[in-house]
Amino acid sequence: MDHRLRRVSMLLLGAVLLGTVGLSVGSWYGGRGVTPPTYDQARKVAAEVLPDEVPYDSNQVVNGSRFDVNFAADDFGSGQVDFWYHDRADCALSEQLRRSTAKQGWQGLRRVPGYLCDGWRAERDGLTVTLNHSASGSTLTVAPAVPNGFLAVTVAGALLGAAAGATLFWLVARQRPPVPLLVGTLVTVGLLPGVAVTWMMTTKLLTEPVWPVWPALAPLLVPLWLVLLAVAVYVRPRRQTQTDSAIGSPGMDAEAGAKAVVASPSGTRMTVTLALVCGLTPFVVAAALILLFLRAQPARAASEPVVPGPKDATVSTTSDTYWAATD
Numbered sequence: 371m372d373h374r375l376r377r378v379s380m381l382l383l384g385a386v387l388l389g390t391v392g393l394s395v396g397s398w399y400g401g402r403g404v405t406p407p408t409y410d411q412a413r414k415v416a417a418e419v420l421p422d423e424v425p426y427d428s429n430q431v432v433n434g435s436r437f438d439v440n441f442a443a444d445d446f447g448s449g450q451v452d453f454w455y456h457d458r459a460d461c462a463l464s465e466q467l468r469r470s471t472a473k474q475g476w477q478g479l480r481r482v483p484g485y486l487c488d489g490w491r492a493e494r495d496g497l498t499v500t501l502n503h504s505a506s507g508s509t510l511t512v513a514p515a516v517p518n519g520f521l522a523v524t525v526a527g528a529l530l531g532a533a534a535g536a537t538l539f540w541l542v543a544r545q546r547p548p549v550p551l552l553v554g555t556l557v558t559v560g561l562l563p564g565v566a567v568t569w570m571m572t573t574k575l576l577t578e579p580v581w582p583v584w585p586a587l588a589p590l591l592v593p594l595w596l597v598l599l600a601v602a603v604y605v606r607p608r609r610q611t612q613t614d615s616a617i618g619s620p621g622m623d624a625e626a627g628a629k630a631v632v633a634s635p636s637g638t639r640m641t642v643t644l645a646l647v648c649g650l651t652p653f654v655v656a657a658a659l660i661l662l663f664l665r666a667q668p669a670r671a672a673s674e675p676v677v678p679g680p681k682d683a684t685v686s687t688t689s690d691t692y693w694a695a696t697d
Contacts, residue, residue: 377543380554384539385532387557390565391584392531393524398445398581400523404514406432406449407497412512416453419470419492419499420463420510425453436579437586437662446520447579450513459503461487467501467510521576552605556598563587563594563658587658594654 407415409430416425434441434448441448455463467490471479476492482500483489489501489508493515500511542553567583574580584591 376550377540380539380543380550381536383554383558384535384537384542386535387561387565388535388538389528389532390568391561392534393528393575394564394568394581394584395531396524396527397520397579399527400520401446401517401579402442403444404446404448404517405444405496406514407451407512409451411497412451412453415497415499415512416451416510418474419467419476420455421470422466423455423463425455425510426457427454428452436582439582439585441579441582445579446514446517450511453510453512455508455510457507459484459486459505460508461503463501463508463510464488464490464503467492467499471499516577524576552602556602559654560591560595560598563591563655566655567658567662583662586662590654590658590661 409428412430413428428451430449430451432449433443434450436447443449464487468479471490471492474494476494476499478491478493480491481488482491482502484503487503489503491498491500493499496515498511498513498515500513502509502511539554543550564584564587567587568575568580571578571580571583
């Protein structure tokens with residue numbers, strides 16, 4: 371019974387770990403080929419959803435980023451145009467946008483939690499408009515909508531990854547000890563930081579790209595994987611040698627040989643090594659969270675108050691004729 375329980379546990383562990391990796395790969399592949407809006411398109415949309423307001427600043431993002439990881443020009447989540455209204459949060463804009471989008475036929479209208487009051491998000495013609503409120507003002511963002519097939523590809527990637535992980539870990543579980551314990555521990559520790567951070571984005575797993583988590587954690591994960599590889603090389607040969615010698619001893623069956631190996635110095639070294647690796651896991655995950663938090667912080671101006679974004683003289687204006695080109 372215990373043997374079956376270990377195999378099922380290994381199968382589920384592999385499905386969760388590699389399924390999360392597959393989910394990230396699917397979110398990257400499913401978001402390819404997006405066409406960001408031009409500045410003129412975004413300006414017309416802003417004038418449509420907030421016709422009574424004139425932004426005091428704007429900025430076009432050609433290649434966006436998340437967790438300090440740059441998107442490609444055609445990646446979902448990359449290009450967008452931001453418009454800033456007022457120098458503080460104006461909750462009246464939320465009601466204005468809600469009425470305008472409903473009247474203009476925008477779909478998928480839903481609330482966006484924000485500072486002091488909630489914003490709104492709506493979608494139409496392959497574009498989304500999102501109104502957010504913060505201490506520095508209200509921001510309207512015009513960006514590409516979720517591409518067709520994004521959800522299907524993301525889910526397919528997760529299912530394929532889970533199937534591959536379950537199969538690989540099932541094959542590992544069929545090996546004789548200590549292979550299942552060694553592989554399961556090292557792979558779990560190596561993938562757990564990225565998996566944990568990915569699943570912390572539970573509200574965005576199927577609606578936004580989550581793959582930037584992995585390249586953002588690369589400075590931490592790559593050295594960790596190298597260390598775990600060295601641990602595997604250090605532990606495995608000694609254990610295998612002791613196992614072979616124990617089993618091959620005259621008058622000793624396989625079960626007795628395995629028991630003798632467990633009590634051997636090599637078995638003790640492996641137990642201590644794996645215990646140390648498991649004990650370091652919480653610290654590695656905490657370091658991953660701190661690293662990701664620091665990389666996600668936006669660049670801020672040296673002076674106060676904080677300016678919402680860099681002003682682009684070619685696309686920004688403060689005159690009353692800001693929307694004249696749209697007429």
